[in-house]
Amino acid sequence: xxxxxxxxxxxxxxxxxxxxxxxxxxxxxxxxxxxxxxxxxxxxxxxxxxxxxxxxxxxxxxxxxxxxxxxxxxxxxxxxxxxxxxxxxxxxxxxxxxxxxxxxxxxxxxxxxxxxxxxxxxxxxxxxxxxxxxxxxxxxxxxxxxxxxxxxxxxxxxxxxxxxxxxxxxxxxxxxxxxxxxxxxxxxxxxxxxxxxxxxxxxxxxxxxxxxxxxxxxxxxxxxxxxxxxxxxxxxxxxxxxxxxxxxxxxxxxxxxxxx
Amino acid sequence: xxxxxxxxxxxxxxxxxxxxxxxxxxxxxxxxxxxxxxxxxxxxxxxxxxxxxxxxxxxxxxxxxxxxxxxxxxxxxxxxxxxxxxxxxxxxxxxxxxxxxxxxxxxxxxxxxxxxxxxxxxxxxxxxxxxxxxxxxxxxxxxxxxxxxxxxxxxxxxxxxxxxxxxxxxxxxxxxxxxxxxxxxxxxxxxxxxxxxxxxxxxxxxxxxxxxxxxxxxxxxxxxxxxxxxxxxxxxxxxxxxxxxxxxxxxxxxxxxxxxxxxxxxxxxxxxxxxxxxxxxxxxxxxxxxxxxxxxxxxxxxxxxxxxxxxxxxxxxxxxxxxxxxxxxxxxxxxxxxxxxxxxxxxxxxxxxxxxxxxxxxxxxxxxxxxxxxxxxxxxxxxxxxxxxxxxxxxxxxxxxxxxxxxxxxxxxxxxxxxxxxxxxxxxxxxxxxxxxxxxxxxxxxxxxxxxxxxxxxxxxxxxxxxxxxxxxxxxxxxxxxxxxxxxxxxxxxxxxxxxxxxxxxxxxxxxxxxxxxxxxxxxxxxxxxxxxxxxxxxxxxxxxxxxxxxxxxxxxxxxxxxxxxxxxxxxxxxxxxxxxxxxxxxxxxxxxx
Numbered sequence: 047x048x049x050x051x052x053x054x055x056x057x058x059x060x061x062x063x064x065x066x067x068x069x070x071x072x073x074x075x076x077x078x079x080x081x082x083x084x085x086x087x088x089x090x091x092x093x094x095x096x097x098x099x100x101x102x103x104x105x106x107x108x109x110x111x112x113x114x115x116x117x118x119x120x121x122x123x124x125x126x127x128x129x130x131x132x133x134x135x136x137x138x139x140x141x142x143x144x145x146x147x148x149x150x151x152x153x154x155x156x157x158x159x160x161x162x163x164x165x166x167x168x169x170x171x172x173x174x175x176x177x178x179x180x181x182x183x184x185x186x187x188x189x190x191x192x193x194x195x196x197x198x199x200x201x202x203x204x205x206x207x208x209x210x211x212x213x214x215x216x217x218x219x220x221x222x223x224x225x226x227x228x229x230x231x232x233x234x235x236x237x238x239x240x241x242x243x244x245x246x247x248x249x250x251x252x253x254x255x256x257x258x259x260x261x262x263x264x265x266x267x268x269x270x271x272x273x274x275x276x277x278x279x280x281x282x283x284x285x286x287x288x289x290x291x292x293x294x295x296x297x298x299x300x301x302x303x304x305x306x
Numbered sequence: 307x308x309x310x311x312x313x314x315x316x317x318x319x320x321x322x323x324x325x326x327x328x329x330x331x332x333x334x335x336x337x338x339x340x341x342x343x344x345x346x347x348x349x350x351x352x353x354x355x356x357x358x359x360x361x362x363x364x365x366x367x368x369x370x371x372x373x374x375x376x377x378x379x380x381x382x383x384x385x386x387x388x389x390x391x392x393x394x395x396x397x398x399x400x401x402x403x404x405x406x407x408x409x410x411x412x413x414x415x416x417x418x419x420x421x422x423x424x425x426x427x428x429x430x431x432x433x434x435x436x437x438x439x440x441x442x443x444x445x446x447x448x449x450x451x452x453x454x455x456x457x458x459x460x461x462x463x464x465x466x467x468x469x470x471x472x473x474x475x476x477x478x479x480x481x482x483x484x485x486x487x488x489x490x491x492x493x494x495x496x497x498x499x500x501x502x503x504x505x506x507x508x509x510x511x512x513x514x515x516x517x518x519x520x521x522x523x524x525x526x527x528x529x530x531x532x533x534x535x536x537x538x539x540x541x542x543x544x545x546x547x548x549x550x551x552x553x554x555x556x557x558x559x560x561x562x563x564x565x566x567x568x569x570x571x572x573x574x575x576x577x578x579x580x581x582x583x584x585x586x587x588x589x590x591x592x593x594x595x596x597x598x599x600x601x602x603x604x605x606x607x608x609x610x611x612x613x614x615x616x617x618x619x620x621x622x623x624x625x626x627x628x629x630x631x632x633x634x635x636x637x638x639x640x641x642x643x644x645x646x647x648x649x650x651x652x653x654x655x656x657x658x659x660x661x662x663x664x665x666x667x668x669x670x671x672x673x674x675x676x677x678x679x680x681x682x683x684x685x686x687x688x689x690x691x692x693x694x695x696x697x698x699x700x701x702x703x704x705x706x707x708x709x710x711x712x713x714x715x716x717x718x719x720x721x722x723x724x725x726x727x728x729x730x731x732x733x734x735x736x737x738x739x740x741x742x743x744x745x746x747x748x749x750x751x752x753x754x755x756x757x758x759x760x761x762x763x764x765x766x767x768x769x770x771x772x773x774x775x776x777x778x779x780x781x782x783x784x785x786x787x788x789x790x791x792x793x794x795x796x797x798x799x800x801x802x803x804x805x806x807x808x809x810x811x812x813x814x815x816x817x818x819x820x821x822x823x824x825x826x827x828x829x830x831x832x833x834x835x836x837x838x839x840x841x842x843x844x845x846x847x848x849x850x851x852x853x854x855x856x857x858x859x860x861x862x863x864x865x866x867x868x869x870x871x872x873x874x875x876x877x878x879x880x881x882x883x884x885x886x887x888x889x890x891x892x893x894x895x896x897x898x899x900x
Binding site for chain 1: 747
């Protein structure tokens with residue numbers, strides 16, 4: 047059984063289908079890219095499987111659990127984590143605190159522990175700190191040291207994107223959903239990110255689904271590429287297959303480009 | 307900043323300042339405070355009220371402003387000129403008000419503003435004719451505005467200490483009923499033959515304000531302390547932080563013992579009247595701490611906090627009351643049994659109120675909670691619960707004597723309230739630094755992302771409501787003990803607004819801020835009877851002023867301060883259409899951490 051199984055998933059906004067009868071599988075250990083023109087439903091796909099939107103039809107299961115109807119926090123707890131298309135950090139928390147929030151769903155100390163400073167709470171807090179540091183250290187020296195205590199808002203754009211991934215890593219996921227991780231990055235940073243996505247699997251054993259517009263990145267990281275248009279899957283397969291698929295070219299460039 | 311915008315700002319500030327003086331005079335504040343000497347015999351509260359608008363106008367005109375995401379500062383000379391102009395204008399508007407009020411027969415004006423008396427005219431015009439008074443007012447206004455602008459232009463290292471010292475001096479002058487009493491009592495304890503001498507150098511016994519010498523000493527001392535703290539504070543903090551693990555408990559323990567000792571002797575030295583005031587401060591401090599969890603930590607604006615105050619008070623009344631309290635229920639529980647039950651009931655009410663508003667944010671939440679506050683009051687007076695809560699008559703004969711102590715004695719009550727305040731402080735402090743506090747902060751900053759990161763917003767909103775309620779209800783419970791009877795009409799929206807004003811003045815999410823807010827907003831008006839009539843006016847003024855001038859509060863929580871600045875820059879850029887927010891200007895934000 048696949049790690050993520052999506053069957054007949056639909057989502058409508060008014061009369062417009064953002065997702066239409068989408069079938070999709072992601073196996074454990076895969077890196078899958080989702081491509082498609084603007085408005086093809088890529089981000090909606092993420093939003094529906096992470097519980098931010100409820101689907102209008104179909105089902106999705108993750109690691110054997112049904113995802114439909116679950117709240118986003120429960121889904122994160124099932125070990126699926128995500129980043130956002132536009133960076134959404136907690137800008138006034140420090141870098142370390144941002145990553146520590148990621149550990150929230152893996153910890154359980156409550157009111158009494160906090161007020162009485164029980165030994166178990168202290169130990170847990172220490173562990174949270176270590177796990178958060180570990181997640182941040184994934185990006186080498188970029189987010190560590192004096193950066194721990196800087197507010198997230200003080201980071202450069204690329205570092206904010208990295209911190210978002212670190213925060214997702216801190217939730218200890220099996221499946222990581224990256225929504226345009228290289229948007230707004232310069233070519234050098236983009237190349238570094240391509241390399242990083244590969245490392246996510248090698249070093250952390252993660253399965254990754256990435257929405258990406260930059261075809262070099264898609265080519266560089268993907269085992270498999272899925273192309274969406276108008277909420278439908280129009281192509282699926284290796285990068286080369288999908289990149290030369292007529293329907294995909296048409297979706298990006300229009301009909302004329304194909305007939306010419 | 308272009309000269310034209312600066313001139314425009316100066317005109318606006320000057321006009322507003324002048325209108326403020328005219329308004330404050332018309333409602334009678336200036337007239338009421340003629341006899342309230344602050345420093346020497348000349349500086350009365352009336353004079354301060356007349357001077358402050360011009361000074362503030364100058365100070366604010368010279369303020370650097372954020373434009374297009376860039377912080378802009380005017381040149382010193384230009385800024386002082388603008389400040390002076392604003393001050394002159396303030397004086398001119400005041401004079402115009404004076405002249406206008408004199409044109410019709412005095413009785414016409416008095417028919418509307420009953421406090422516009424000949425004595426008031428005399429105060430404002432310095433006993434001179436209108437033209438001379440106008441000249442004087444404009445000169446004085448110009449000078450004050452200029453000084454205000456100059457102060458604003460000083461580098462941060464000098465400006466901060468002077469600001470702090472100005473506030474400290476004003477505060478000391480306002481505490482003229484408290485500090486001399488303490489000094490005299492201290493002198494008596496030490497067996498001094500002439501106890502009055504201990505306080506006479508600082509506070510005059512003739513006119514009761516600070517003496518000139520005393521004010522100079524206070525000002526100089528506060529400048530010195532502030533400077534020292536600015537220079538040495540970070541180092542001291544670093545040293546305290548790097549203390550060896552085994553010595554650290556001694557330092558914090560020593561500080562704790564010192565504070566406890568101070569709290570212990572305070573009521574003994576200051577007497578019953580002041581103890582009563584401090585007890586009331588404690589009650590509002592508890593309420594502020596509870597509300598701080600809901601509004602400051604979790605970011606849920608609650609305008610109906612009086613509901614929890616009422617739940618605490620009525621639960622306490624009903625649970626401990628004896629047969630003749632006006633309630634048909636009288637289990638006569640002992641105080642220590644009643645307190646946890648009251649807290650539980652309040653936490654439950656918190657969940658009850660929180661559950662239906664889980665999906666609401668910001669303004670909508672505020673409006674709904676406002677409604678809940680009113681429901682609490684209506685229920686208290688209703689016939690429906692008359693049997694239990696006494697209806698419009700309220701409850702009476704609530705026991706004030708337990709654990710072998712009579713808490714109707716203000717000094718004993720102060721200890722009781724202090725014990726609960728310390729407990730609430732500890733709990734607030736711990737929560738803020740825990741996993742729960744982190745979840746609240748994340749939720750406040752971005753609710754949707756917090757949920758996507760695995761935080762159950764439902765759970766943490768309800769937790770915030772119930773924890774806030776459990777702490778806030780203590781204020782009501784102790785209020786019932788302090789007064790011994792409950793009158794339902796007192797549980798109105800004013801209580802909610804007061805609690806909100808307390809945490810806004812000090813700075814939302816900041817524990818020291820709540821303490822400062824309660825001391826200033828509850829302590830001072832209660833210590834000085836002259837203020838009582840203008841209490842609500844002062845609260846309103848403080849709310850508006852703080853929101854515009856220093857939205858992060860007096861003793862801000864650093865994080866909250868950053869959030870607010872960011873919003874401001876974002877709004878400004880949005881207005882200019884220059885795209886996304888740049889937060890690089892955040893460095894400009896000042897303010898001490900928690």
